[in-house]
Amino acid sequence: DQQVKQNSPSLSVQEGRISILNCDYTNSMFDYFLWYKKYPAEGPTFLISISSIKDKNEDGRFTVFLNKSAKHLSLHIVPSQPGDSAVYFCAASNPLEAGANNLFFGTGTRLTVIP
Amino acid sequence: EAGVAQSPRYKIIEKRQSVAFWCNPISGHATLYWYQQILGQGPKLLIQFQNNGVVDDSQLPKDRFSAERLKGVDSTLKIQPAKLEDSAVYLCASSLDRGGYNEQFFGPGTRLTVL
Numbered sequence: 001d002q003q004v005k006q007n008s009p010s011l012s013v014q015e016g017r018i019s020i021l022n023c024d025y026t027n028s029m030f031d032y033f034l035w036y037k038k039y040p041a042e043g044p045t046f047l048i049s050i051s052s053i054k055d056k057n058e059d060g061r062f063t064v065f066l067n068k069s070a071k072h073l074s075l076h077i078v079p080s081q082p083g084d085s086a087v088y089f090c091a092a093s094n095p096l097e098a099g100a101n102n103l104f105f106g107t108g109t110r111l112t113v114i115p
Numbered sequence: 116e117a118g119v120a121q122s123p124r125y126k127i128i129e130k131r132q133s134v135a136f137w138c139n140p141i142s143g144h145a146t147l148y149w150y151q152q153i154l155g156q157g158p159k160l161l162i163q164f165q166n167n168g169v170v171d172d173s174q175l176p177k178d179r180f181s182a183e184r185l186k187g188v189d190s191t192l193k194i195q196p197a198k199l200e201d202s203a204v205y206l207c208a209s210s211l212d213r214g215g216y217n218e219q220f221f222g223p224g225t226r227l228t229v230l
Contacts, residue, residue: 004157032216043119043206043221044158089157093216101146101210101217102171105157 003027004092006106014114019077021109023090026071030092034103035064035075038087047088048075080113087111117141119222121207127228133195136225140188140209146170147184148219149192150206158206164190165212197229 005024013019021035031052036044050057050064050073057064063076077084090106120139128134140147146165150158161180162172166187175182179198184190194201204224210217 006157036221041223043208043223045221046218049216049218091157095216101148101219102160102163103158103219105159107155107157 002107003030004090004104004106006090006109008109009107010110010112012112012114013080015082016079019075019080019084019111019113021075021077021088021090021111023073023075023106024071025073025092025104027092027094027104028071029094030104032093032095033064033066033073034091034093035062036089036091036105038089038108044089077111080111082113082115085111085113119207119209119220121205121222121225123225124223125226125228127230128197129230130199131196133193134197134227135191135193136205136207136227138190138192138207138222140190140207141220143211144209144220145187145212146210146217147190148208148210149182149190150208150221152204152206152224154203161192194227197227199229202227202229 034049035047037047038044048062066073087108087110089108091103148163149161152158161175162182163170164184167184182192204226206224208219208221210219
């Protein structure tokens with residue numbers, strides 16, 4: 001059962017515009033959410049995270065929004081740059097479970113930023 | 116700071132053969148994870164170690180997969196015998212163990228193809 005879902009497998013955006021990547025989850029016990037970025041032939045690298053006690057976290061061009069009532073989070077990239085082209089994974093953690101730090105990943109969204 | 120090292124980077128075997136993967140985590144990271152990422156899906160946790168003890172192996176197919184982390188540093192993941200559906204990228208990650216959520220750092224992965 002997929003507890004973290006990314007329903008858009010791909011997204012294309014013009015350079016300089018906003019990229020919005022979406023993620024939905026089903027487990028209400030998740031209380032920490034992360035976005036990872038993955039280039040081909042490399043492992044995922046951490047991008048930004050948000051705790052369930054917040055609804056927004058910003059780091060430079062990257063902002064993550066969390067809507068707990070809708071069990072939805074989104075990643076905004078503004079302005080988008082060609083170097084942002086990668087696969088983005090949404091992940092969630094329930095630190096209260098045994099094996100705290102376990103991450104449940106979505107299926108990923110491939111972002112292409114067109115110069 | 117050196118990142119998580121994995122070898123080999125690529126491996127091709129025939130079904131029913133055996134294969135082993137090696138991971139060297141970031142120095143000082145007590146927690147080590149093995150993930151399986153099948154094409155088109157997000158990484159799925161197979162096993163989590165804290166030092167040399169297993170924290171969670173609920174998703175590890177124990178009839179064919181085994182993992183160990185001797186001396187709480189390096190780890191090996193073995194598949195014996197391999198099946199076609201084991202074709203995937205096997206990712207190793209490590210993290211500190213400080214309480215709460217600890218960021219996971221991923222290695223480049225080993226791409227396994229089972230023919």
